[in-house]
Amino acid sequence: MSRVVIFDETGGPEVLHVVDEPAGEPGPGEVRVRIEAFAVNRLDALVRAGTAPMPARLPHARLGCEGTGTIDAVGPGVEGLAEGDAVLITAVPDMTAGGTYAETVVLPAARVIERPAGLGATEAAALWVAYSTAYGALVEKAGTRPGDHVLITAASGTVGLAALQIARQIGAVPLAVSRHAAKRDALLAAGAAAVVATDEEDVVEATRRHTGGAGADVVLDSVMGPGLAALANATRRFTGTLVTVGWLDPRPAPYPGNAITTHRYMSFEHTLDPVAVRRIAAFLRAGLRTGALHPAVDRVFALEDVVAAHRYLEEGQQGPGKIVVTAG
Known part of the structure; x- marks a missing residue:
């Protein structure tokens, strides 16, 4: 039994x-x-x-x-x-x-x-779920490259923390977004290059400040809701990518019409594909061996x-x- x-x-x-x-x-x-x-x-x-x-x-x-x-x-x-x-x-x-x-x-x-x-x-x-989701969104969907600025919302959540580590493993620059400035030190310790605390600062202005005015190359959003429009404005125009992976805010979130690439990512897109699973597993094993992922x-x-x-x-x-x- x-x-x-x-x-x-x-x-x-x-x-x-x-x-x-x-x-x-x-x-x-x-x-x-x-x-x-x-x-x-x-x-x-x-x-x-x-x-x-x-x-x-x-x-x-x-x-x-x-x-x-x-x-x-x-x-x-x-x-x-x-x-x-x-x-x-x-x-x-x-x-x-x-x-x-x-x-x-x-x-x-x-x-x-x-x-x-x-x-x-x-x-x-x-x-598996947290890291395969973050990997699939950042690598498979957004094509994150070394040097890219990656803006990560709900960064203290499990997918957010995984994304911070994965961005570092790629060689990208992770920027953490949190509603609370009190989480700044913990997120910096977790691997964020900078933290945008929305109870103290505007996410668009702060992102542009941390990216030399260009905006984030990749935005990984686990929240959705009306704040999606601001995240679109924080994304680099024409070449930036916004990927949503969650729906913590149940309010309507119409996809923005800005000049950026947008994706709605569900992890089953890759976890049901044996070839993609082999790529994910190889990436995660490498990160675990080096200590980049924990x-x-x-x-x-x-x-x-x-x-x-x-x-x-x-x-x-x-x-x-x-x-x-x-x-x-």
């Missing part, structure tokens, strides 16, 4: 509960992973609350789009993977039907990769405390790093 987190109706964290279910056997081309740890993502909370673009398959819906563990069963036709291999889960075909909030999960073998050597389970659980964990909960983990996320007091739940 396997403990699994489910919910039968949408709502607050209290709708989540743990049940026992058969672990399931892998079919052709599938593996079963015994989960050691998984991260709690903002998308999970949106799905649970019924406010995400994807509807939950109620009742008996599940959560979780990333995790790490060891393979404990291999289906027919699977090559290159064996029982006992430590892996990262890179994508879940339908998380409300087979999400990673569980002790075991069965999924296609193509959706796991080798866990980077030397990375513990809790740190590994904090790696996933942070804010707080760890046990599986039976998953309701508390979601409450902690919604309180908004999360420090730098991911909320991780251990399942083993």
